[in-house]
Amino acid sequence: MTLQRVWLARGTVARLLWPVSQLFGALTALRRALYGAGWLATESAGVPVVVVGNVVAGGAGKTPVVMAVVEHLRSEGMAVGIVSRGYGRRTTDCREVQLDSDPRDVGDEPALLRRTGAPVFVARRRIDAARALCHAHPDVRVIVSDDGLQHLAMARDVEICVFDDRGVGNGWLLPAGPLRERWPRRSDLVLHTGVRPAFAGYTARRSLADDAVRSDGTRVPLATLQGRTLVAVAAIAKPASFFVMLSERGLALRQCIALPDHHDFEDWALVPSADATVLCTEKDALKLWRRQPDALAVPLCFTPEPAFLAALDAKLSSLDGHQAS
Incomplete structure (x- = not known):
């Protein structure tokens, strides 16, 4: 039984794990209190900061939300930048x-995220990335x-859970359980990325x-892939959701390969x-194309309600x- 099912x-x-969770809760509450009292410093980036994140471990679809927010603000003529820790990278600078x-x-x-056209900086401390x-x-x-x-070291103006x-x-x-901190908590906006929201919020x-993308940027209509021998691979938090969406588009998958989130594909055997x-x-695709250059990436269209x-x-x-701007 995986923790995802346990949660x-x-x-x-x-x-059995509940006593440990109480210790975790006490430590997170103490940390937040130290920031609130000024014992630990919260630093400003100098411009408004919108934080898109989740209080639930295991991935809830925040990256598509970041992309949608950035693309929306850029469509309004606003100069937007993105910061991230860069989870799983082999560098530390x-x-x-x-x-x-x-x-x-x-x-x-x-x-x-860099493909949104916005500048992106990564750093272990997001405030360092913001300043750079x-x-x-x-x-x-x-x-x-x-x-x-x-990441309470960086001041924020809008929080999206x-x-x-x-x-x-x-x-x-x-x-x-799956909570990184107690819920409910103060939040400016709540956005549900699934199809059956568990409580109130935007959807x-x-x-x-409609088109898959080759490594050279050319597009292949999904409809033309029907009837072909297809192998689907996903190294995301919920790979099954990707496989289901492909099947719902009429694609018969001969094999579905689910890998751990952020898998590096260094051990990938060419198909x-x-x-x-x-x-x-x-x-x-950004990692798989190094090993499987003929793989097709299928983009996700993510549209928050107006x-x-x-x-x-x-x-x-x-x-x-x-x-x-």
């Missing part, structure tokens, strides 16, 4: 993500942080794009294109110094 109910394993950056050096999610970004791109007027709800259909699971803190539509076509997520974007605009418009 859905208050069963035997969860109850503060650096700017380039379009040709190796995901192993910057993290797979920052490499994908503002120094390198002084035109930036708002920063969106990929994750970081619990992201949930999937699990909601808060069994409602207990780690490791007895979003998720679907696969001959003459035998099968490999389908993967956009995030995985009311969510309007509420975000209202929050930002109320901040001093918020300007369109």
Whole structure:
């Protein structure tokens, strides 16, 4: 039994872990209190900061939310930057993500976020990334942080809590439950990325794009893949969701390969294109293409409801110094 399943109910394993979760809760509460009292410093990036994150471990779809927020703000003419820790990268410095950056050096999610056209910086401390970004791109007027709800060293102006259909699971803190901190907590906006929201909040539509993308950028309509031998691979928090969405588009998958989130594909064995076509997520493609250059990436179309974007605009418009570029 995996922890993800344990976290859905208050069963035997969860109850055995409950005392440890109380210690975890006390430590997180103490840490937050130290920041609140000024014993630990919260530093400002100098521009408004929007943090997109989750209180639930295991992935709730925050990266598509970051991309949607950034694309929305850029469509309004706003100069936006993105900061991230760069989870899983082999480097530890503060650096700017380039379009040709190796995901192993910057993290797979920052490499994908760079494709929004916004500048992206990664650092172990997000406040360091924010300051480096503002120094390198002084035109930036708002920063969106990929994750970081619990990174209290960086001041934030808007917090977006992201949930999937699990909601808060069994409602207990780690490791007895999925919560990184107690819920409910103060939050500016709540956005549900699934199809069955567990409680009140804004919603979003998720679907696969009509075209898959080759490594050279050319597009292949999904409809033309029907009837072909297909192998689907996903190294995301919930790989099964990707496989289901492919099947719902009428694609018969001969094999589904689920790998751990952020898998590096260094051990990937080439699947001959003459035998099968490999389908993967956009995030995985940035690493898989080094090993399987003929793989097709299938983008996710993620569209928050208009009311969510309007509420975000209202929050930002109320901040001093918020300007369109």
